[in-house]
Amino acid sequence: MYKDLLYYLIFPGFIFISVAGAFLSWFDRKITAWVQFRKGPPLLQPFYDFFKLLLVKETILPASGSRLTFLMSPVFGLTGACLSGILIMLPALGLKSGFSGDMIVIFYMLTIPSLTYMIGALAAGNPLAAVGASREMKLIISYELTFLLVIAAVILKADLAVTVQDIILAQGEKGPFVGSLSGILLFIAFVFCMQAKLGLVPFDMAEAETEITHGSFIEYSGTAYALIRLTKYMMLFILPAFLCVTLLGGFRTDGIHLLWTVLKMIGVVLLITLIRNTNPRVRIDQAMRFFFIWMNLLVIVAIVLIYFGL
């Protein structure tokens, strides 16, 4: 009982994921700075940002719009991120076996943060937030199908195993899925879905700072925004971790393998950071076309390849 509580709250649950995510977010900002020939923020910057928002700043409620929904949606978003992180990390570290079908639950839990950003934005009663929410909604519609197809393909590749643990075990036998042709296609599609889920350039149109001034988050301040930042930090850890689990062979923490695990995570974050720094923001219709036609096609080709055992 106490052990479960420890798992959920400290390691590998809430605290661990947030701290690791905060460091990854610093890494992301530092790499961005280096790409632009700047020096970048100090190591503890994400913590300063978070505690400043949480402890110092005032939270302003919108005069029009629904206050309860506005305040509750970051809490639900954080809960969703937290639960999905725990469901991924427990089997990934071999602490618990998980339950049958937890891949599907993880898929739903990963949708919750984006969904709550949208609900919170619509509750804010700000026209720019509404624009952001509508873009977020279209983005969810476009990438979610691709993401589901990727997960389906992974399950198919693991001989219809629907638990995270079985998928890791299947990769232990055959080697990481990314080593095959279909695995490479799935990896590409997964990375783009991740980019859209994290709201990074080229799919940051819901938050476009230069265009609709933070869109969905325009009205959030103080504690509520701190929770959103925390959710973003956590998602920056959870999604690369999920990618490692489903395609890159999972985590191992014994001896030298720990180094590989850390390098895998850093490599994935480096990849998405470089994508975000070298691309322009696309329009929402371009993003929809990109996912609906090209990414879905890619995953379907991968599924066909899996049938032929490639």
Add this chain to the structure above:
Amino acid sequence: MGFKEYCFKKSLWLFHFGGASCNNCDIEILACLTPRFDVERFGMQLVGTIRHADVLLVNGSINQKDKVRLLELYEQAPKPILVVAIGACGCTGGIFAQGNTFAGPVDKIIPVDAYIPGCPPKPEAIIAGIVKLLHK
């Protein structure tokens, strides 16, 4: 210095309000964010909405129409908020002080925490001003 105050000083997010300026101060502020001066080293970041801001940078002369907007922005900002008046225009009115649409320098409208004079102030001067503000 308490933990809260330390975090606040380490993570100032800037919001830029340009009044009726000649745009030169705006360019100098942007120069602070570019690679050569890079204020992100100190955790400063330009944000797009006043709700996330910790520092309100005001430059340019404030005329009748700007005054209404500046007041509204100040009221919408989550407290604590620091106000920095940049340039001769922001501090005193500068060459626009005698104009008939001029509505007073910034400190007649909202409380100002730091003044950075110059026409325009160099990026070094802006950074020095903000450092002074942090040590106040």
